[in-house]
Amino acid sequence: MNTDYPFAVEVEHLTISYHSKPALLDISVRIERDQLVGIIGPNGAGKSTFIKAVLGFIKPDLGSVKIDGKNVQLAKGRVAYVPQRGAVDWDFPVTVREVALMGRYQKIPWYSSPTREDYEAAEEALQMVRMQEFAGRQIGELSGGQQQRVFLARALAQGSDILLLDEPFAGVDAATERAILDVLERAKNAGKTLIVVHHDLSTAAEYFDKLILIKQRMYAYGIPEQVLNEELLSKIYEGRLRIFGNILQPRER
Numbered sequence: 001m002n003t004d005y006p007f008a009v010e011v012e013h014l015t016i017s018y019h020s021k022p023a024l025l026d027i028s029v030r031i032e033r034d035q036l037v038g039i040i041g042p043n044g045a046g047k048s049t050f051i052k053a054v055l056g057f058i059k060p061d062l063g064s065v066k067i068d069g070k071n072v073q074l075a076k077g078r079v080a081y082v083p084q085r086g087a088v089d090w091d092f093p094v095t096v097r098e099v100a101l102m103g104r105y106q107k108i109p110w111y112s113s114p115t116r117e118d119y120e121a122a123e124e125a126l127q128m129v130r131m132q133e134f135a136g137r138q139i140g141e142l143s144g145g146q147q148q149r150v151f152l153a154r155a156l157a158q159g160s161d162i163l164l165l166d167e168p169f170a171g172v173d174a175a176t177e178r179a180i181l182d183v184l185e186r187a188k189n190a191g192k193t194l195i196v197v198h199h200d201l202s203t204a205a206e207y208f209d210k211l212i213l214i215k216q217r218m219y220a221y222g223i224p225e226q227v228l229n230e231e232l233l234s235k236i237y238e239g240r241l242r243i244f245g246n247i248l249q250p251r252e253r
Contacts, residue, residue: 008033008193013063023049027218038198038208045215047197080155082165090140097135103157125157145176165196
């Protein structure tokens with residue numbers, strides 16, 4: 001990691017389409033280091049597409065993505081990913097410890113086995129998310145919140161400087177949500193940059209240092225007080241907002 005370089009992620013004029021239908025249009029943003037950044041916007045706004053572009057999973061039609069000042073394709077291993085729970089086969093016969101160890105696989109040559117250092121990194125990651133006591137448990141036996149924490153441990157075990165998380169708080173109870181947030185804050189304090197897709201506007205201001213508001217285009221990037229502007233949100237969510245005191249929430253269609 002080049003600690004003298006101020007930006008963890010730089011996106012310039014990012015444009016992506018699926019079958020000629022635009023998903024992202026001319027997105028440009030620079031994300032500073034050691035930040036906990038939330039990505040908000042309505043369903044279908046392109047939040048997950050943005051994450052996949054930063055991971056290098058999707059080749060853009062136009063524009064570029066840089067990690068630590070380098071093209072994303074040259075930054076393998078610098079970015080770790082926690083997918084949505086719905087994208088994972090929870091019936092696969094693998095233990096919690098084995099999932100955490102998967103975070104080390106790209107550092108292990110194909111002709112070699114995990115080293116003591118790899119196992120220690122996996123155990124340390126499980127301790128960080130407070131799941132070490134479940135290390136021998138099959139992943140499918142866990143609750144949704146526990147599964148999310150194990151996949152967060154896999155990302156932490158990778159040792160990457162940047163973590164991307166797609167809806168980590170979806171489908172978990174309030175206590176688990178706070179536990180996950182605690183892990184994210186500790187990771188940030190340890191020098192990580194975290195970029196999180198998030199749907200709950202009522203907690204966005206509390207959880208994140210900065211917010212990105214997108215709906216195909218990027219409408220705002222800054223501190224929550226700037227981005228969570230009622231007039232701007234009403235425009236992006238097309239008026240489908242409920243107001244409880246000072247809390248804005250998207251209406252159900």
